[in-house]
Amino acid sequence: MGGLQKKKYESGSATNYISRNKARKKLSLSLADFRRLCILKGIYPHEPKHKKKVNKGSTAPRTFYLLKDIRFLLHEPIVGKFREYKIFVRKLRKAYGKAEWSGVQRMKENKPAYKLDHIIKERYPTFIDAVRDVDDALSMCFLFSTFARTGKCHVQTIQLCRRLGVEWMNYIITSRSLRKVFLSIKGIYYQAEVLGQTITWIIPYQFAHDHPTDVDYRVMATFTELYTTLLGFVNFRLYQTLNLVYPPKVKHTKCASIKYMDLHISYQKLAALSASLARTVPSVEDEEAELDHFPAEGEDLEKMETREKMELEQNKQKKLFEGLKFFLNREVPRESLAFVIRCFGGEVSWDKSLCIGSTYDETDETITHHIVDRPTIDKQYINRYYIQPQWVYDCVNGKILLPVEEYFLGVTLPPHLSPFVEESEGDYVPPEKLKLLALQKGEKPQAEEDEEEEEEEEDDEDDEEEDDQSEDEDEAEDEASLAEMEEKRAQGKSLSVKVTPGKVKPENRMRTEQEEKAEEKRLAIMMMKKREKYLYDKIMFGKKRHVREANKLAAKRKAHDDANKPDKKKKKKKC
């Protein structure tokens, strides 16, 4: 028997992973630099399958990187730039200390700079990859653009973030790709479909931030650095696909004064989101060519039809607000509303003193909707609706123009539902959603009756569930009564024996069949293997919990409605 004994942990998974500290040492970087590098290059720890093996028998909690990833970092040119920058800072400090002002000046001119272009290209080899990953970048940029210039980050960063955000919003408006909006307590969620990718981002409400102390802004700044680069390139490419000028410009009208409009004002106009963008190729409006549909391979006709239907619906949604003229009162979130309305083809304006870029006045007679967020308004025009801002968002999510009555001033608003929830079977569906679905199908709402019916239906369902539960109990009861009877019979031979004509028990065939099936299932479950049984029990437990939660919500709703019903009736009587 020749050969050396194989040592432990010298092959296999133990050699494929490397702990963070070792990786840092291998790259000879400080922790901060390593962190920055990981963020920029998108290197993240991997959870090994057999942690103990990788950890060489120890069970200490460690994070592991793939050795390949770390090797890959070894050749990163940006590491050299980090070092250069470190040296630069040291030299600069020295020059300051020696009061060599000319040296300081010269060094500042030669400040080492780095670009992240190659990293972006490498992380996202195709454009679609980049678009897919733009969610976080958008959220971060919109957050940074709301920061005050208080030294939490560079002013240039804030300005760049704002610029990129405005560019993005203008693109979404021009391409009309917004799909869903949601007013949450955290901020406003937007969902757009760009090149077939669903992209969701959140914008906080317009308030000053209370900067927390336990947040490391350096990490955030590093991410932002990467994200701004990514977003810039994505924007450029997106603008190119629509034949728009990049950096974006407001479309030139014939007005001569615009010629002299300086850069700053034009940017502000852009940020106001009320003007359309200039194109490189003067485009023919409405160039929507009818696309011929070819059934894709392995797709049957039905699928194609549904797809076509979807497309038609989408096109309809895109023109949701076309022909409507909105006017925003000064207390509503102007940017968000202007963005949403313009995304669906509506015209929007606001008070001149509120912001630049208002296109028409409040006195304009053609305004159809006036969005107000206060209980009453003094001067009202007859030929327009005065509505609360939620109407716009609910219309977008419902894909139809909802009746405005529920959104008038001073009226208690109907609940605002999340458009992101897609109820599967067995989930709890709020009654408002059912109403909306009915509206979408084109049914007329029969407000109260419908609700009651629904409730009754729900009750029925509940009853059925209870039935299932009570089956066993029933059996037990039967058994008890039987025993009782038997006992009586055993005791009381003296009892007068009476023969009564038996009744034919109506046999519920469905029921017996169901029972039979249930029993069959129960017996089969007995025969399950231990491991499968475990899994099955787990799944069933999850399902039951789901049902329980749904039931809880339904019960809560019912209790709430019951509590509010008398009030409603009173109101009705008063009316």
Place this chain on the structure above:
Amino acid sequence: ILDNTEYLYKMCVFESFPIQSRQKQKKLLHTGMSKFTLILTSLNLQVLDKCKIFSSVSLLVFITFSVRSQDIRNTVGNIPMEWYKDYPHIGYDLDGKKLFKPIRNKDELDEFLDKMENPDYWRTVQDKMTGADIRLSDEQVDLVHRLQQGKFGDVNFNEYEPAIDFFSNEVMIHPVTNRPQDKRSFIPSLIEKEKVGKLVHAIKMGWIKPRRPKETTPQYYDLWAKEDPNSILGRHKMHVPAPKMKLPGHEESYNPPPEYLMSEEERLAWEQQDPEDRKLSFLPQKFACLRAVPAYSRFIHERFERCLDLYLCPRQRKMRVNVNPEDLIPKLPKPKDLQPFPTTQSLVYRGHSSLVRSISVSPSGQWLVSGSDDCTVRFWEVSTARCLKTVEVGGAVKGVAWNPNPSICLVAVSYDDTVVLLNPGLGDRLVCTASDQLISSYEEPEEVKDQLVQWAVAEGEGHEQGHRLILKHPKAVRQVTWHGKGDYLACVMPDNGSSLQVVIHQVSKRRTQNPFRKNKGLVQCVSFHPIRPYFFVATQRYVRVYNLIKQELTKKLMANCKWISSMAIHPGGDNVICGSYDCRLAWFDLDLSTKPYKVLRHHKKALRSVAYHRHYPLFASGSDDGSVIVCHGMVYNDLLQNPLIVPVKVLKGHTITHDLGVLDVTFHPTQPWVFSSGSDGTVRLFT
């Protein structure tokens, strides 16, 4: 004098100002000149000397003031006047005589009155040098005003006169200075040379970098212009993309439906939970209008946590088990197709007042015997549930067993340390008398051996009741079982470690033998092989199979359970089932392995007894949970095919008393019926 003073003045002005502000000088010169005409008469050189140290404006003012007070003249010069504070005089006049301070006895009131009454109060100034009050003339007031406004003192002065270059391109005949140029202006500077040399050296050595050229590429361009999907690095294959953030549900809305808001209790529970354990990271809230929605205080935190997740959180590709639970349920043949099997409870045999430990059916299937803790043995007619006979015995009956031989009518009953052979006298009279004769025809052998068990013939009252033979054992007997031919009878006397736990009696010869020299463990039950001369002994954990002819151990079955309670052998003889107190039923295929072929855990509580049907492919198990589970257990003749086990029916009927449910189950010998006896003192028939 005029010429003289003018010159002097010129000189003093030039010297007191640096050369560069020539324009200023000129202006000064003009004002100065006009002033001079005013002060000319009393001007003397002394004053002019002093002028040098003042700035131009104050100089002029000083001059004008000093000119006005020509009669009283103080010669102390420019000294702080508080030096004369404590003296009666204030200085000296031109003749060197003391100048006395004017008498000042004005108090605040006088001052005030003066201020109110004197119209010239505002233009009255006290001369510090003499202490006298001076009333400024209109011209002087005008001058002060103009100076305060930053204008020139002279009204007539034009400050925008065309500039006249003092040094012009025209070469004057009189040079301003006639000094020849220095030598150093002709030779290169050494210091500069040294400095330049240092810089050159530094550049050569690379210490100083030349200025970086400006970037020409724009900040953003079409990065994916030459997009090549094939250039994707191998690294991307291992890439685990970060999951997207969870989309918000209805409860995050600023105006959610009322059911998503938390009730008071839920809110309290939420607040007491650790932030990590919370299902929702926020409290759902409702606002009447959009205007009322405040800023979310944890927004930055959430973004930051997302960042941390992106770069710090270890990622792993997990295959999500997306199983339809229905698929997990094994596909078994339908119980309907496996009929016949007992499905309903049809008869209940009542009469015992205590738990019925054991039951047995006669080989003809007409009679049933049951032994109970109320010290009775009852005989029932199966088809009518009528109790035909009750035999009292001297103790709680532990086991009953009907002789499987149809030509003999004998029942073995065990209580305490006794086994009684009863002749119930039921059924065919011939058979009964034949079995009586069989017992009475016994002849004592010549050699009487010492036996482990005392055999006695019942007489008197006992005989009338049906007692035929009484076997007194040294220990309590728990179980009796017959051999298939009906001649041999095995009894179990569980006693840990004892050598005498199992005895086998031969009824025809009234002989008893102890088959084992030593018993390992506590024997639970025993059984004869239905066809071959094998003997099964179940101890706590193992079932041992002995060959009775060769007198050796052939097999040891590992039951994989804690405590075997019962055992039954398939009529074919190749399969054994064992019930155990830890809710398991183990099916052994003797040809296959010594380990269970299948373990069923379908009872909730301990199994008390198991039984095979003699003809049908059925077996049943009774348990403390009060249920009898009937399973289809098909054994194929083909050795390659494994037995098929399908549970077909759960029979419930017995009530649970004292935590005990079903104590014994047994099948009808010919029909697919099952009997069960329970702790509630009943025997039930399921058909």
